[in-house]
Amino acid sequence: MINRDRLVQTFLELVQIDSPSGEEAEFREEMIRRFQALGLTTEVDDYGNLIARLEDGSGEYLLLSGHMDTVEPGRGIKPVIRDGVIYSDGATVLGGDDKSGVAIILEILQLIKDHNLPHPPIEVVLTVEEELGLQGARNLDMSRLKSRWGLVLDTGGGPGKITRSGPSADKFLVTIKGRGAHAGLRPEAGVNALAIAAEALVRMPLGRVDYESTCNMGVIEGGTARNAVPAEVHLFGEARSRNNDKLALLSQIIINALEQTTARWGGELELEHVHNYKAYRLPDDAPIIQAVVKANKELGYEPVLREGGGGTDGNHYNAAGIQTVTVSSGQAAVHTVDEHLPIDDFVGCAEVALKTVMNMAA
Ligand SMILES: [Zn+2]
Structure with a gap:
């Protein structure tokens, strides 16, 4: 035909x-x-x-x-x-x-x-x-x-x-703010944003979470110099699931990891959480x-x-x-x-x- x-x-x-x-x-x-x-x-x-x-x-x-x-x-x-x-x-x-x-x-x-x-x-x-x-x-x-x-x-x-x-997909645009300081002279005055990000990352269930859910942090940016405590780090990532409830839970785990870790270090969190599709x-x-x-x-x-x-x-x-x-x-x-x-x-x-x-x- x-x-x-x-x-x-x-x-x-x-x-x-x-x-x-x-x-x-x-x-x-x-x-x-x-x-x-x-x-x-x-x-x-x-x-x-x-x-x-x-x-x-x-x-x-x-x-x-x-x-x-x-x-x-x-x-x-x-x-x-x-x-x-x-x-x-x-x-x-x-x-x-x-x-x-x-x-x-x-x-x-x-x-x-x-x-x-x-x-x-x-x-x-x-x-x-x-x-x-x-x-x-x-x-x-x-x-x-x-x-x-x-x-x-x-x-x-x-x-x-x-x-x-x-799948549903959520996007995360994360800014973690610490406090800059000279790494050799006054490290105690700084809050290392990179360390906060690292700790938050290991608490996230990255990769294939289950048969219908995945999670990825794909970009990390931050720091200015070898001898400066990094004041700011950006993370860019996503979570997907074919199950909306699981996605909501997965997103909450990511958000908790970021919030709790940042609070523990005395940093500051700016989070843009975009719900991409259903x-x-x-x-x-x-x-x-x-x-x-x-x-x-x-x-x-x-x-x-x-x-x-x-x-x-x-x-x-x-x-x-x-x-x-x-x-x-x-x-x-x-x-x-x-x-x-x-x-x-x-x-x-x-x-x-x-x-x-x-x-x-x-
Ligand atoms: Zn196309």
Whole structure:
């Protein structure tokens, strides 16, 4: 059903329109033009996210989502096809993250239009600044959306990969203030911020905490000179869990370690604790899971339900009550200049997405 040549052609056109994060306007204009030509209504929210709707169809609205922005180096992308795989020319990323997903959405809409295929009403959301930490989805007014279920086309691998859960993540920006002093002449006048940080760190459960939780302190900065008691240290870290209660507990352990250690040394703590997104896990009997699993089986692909370890726009849709799974669009080696898109995977993922859409028609 998927028109392979057209899908590839669309993709090649899309990646040649620059859209690094924060500079999506030109790409968005092109998408508005294409959606309107396919009979969709379009609107742009205050943050720059594009919402387009195909209002006819039977059943509940189905969300199809991807993001418009790409990471750097992502300007002047020149795609080349070699042995059935699309690459960049090596100077930039390819932009398959996530223009492969966007191209698949366009192909599905084209096929629905040309062949009058059974389908639910469709709500397309293309976000901005996904690569800056899901900023577009975070700032999207979810009350505007009509969808009950959703499909985010934005992960790697061939067809069959279905991400059915996502972790919560908390970010910690920590400043530990001690007191500076000459380390040789008057060390007793100082409070060593580095020592406070070290003691707090050994009290944190870093690494894989359990099968669904992780914790990391990734950056430490501080101190000025060998012979000066360091007055200030910065720590930058995170905790993740697919279980919101566990995350809350994990975060509390980290905060306690910082607060108690700092107090014991007579230092001062400044803590910015950001709750990044909310965990979700779709049950086996969620209609969208069943529709994707069925689509894979109908096409002869082995459906693999995966637990997600990272954030996607799907976290925000699920938090808003739209049951959303993330599926592959074929992208590979993303965020590197070796990024590529195997065309067979790309087409297979498009077939799965199309079948899923058709399965969601009432
Ligand atoms: Zn992406």
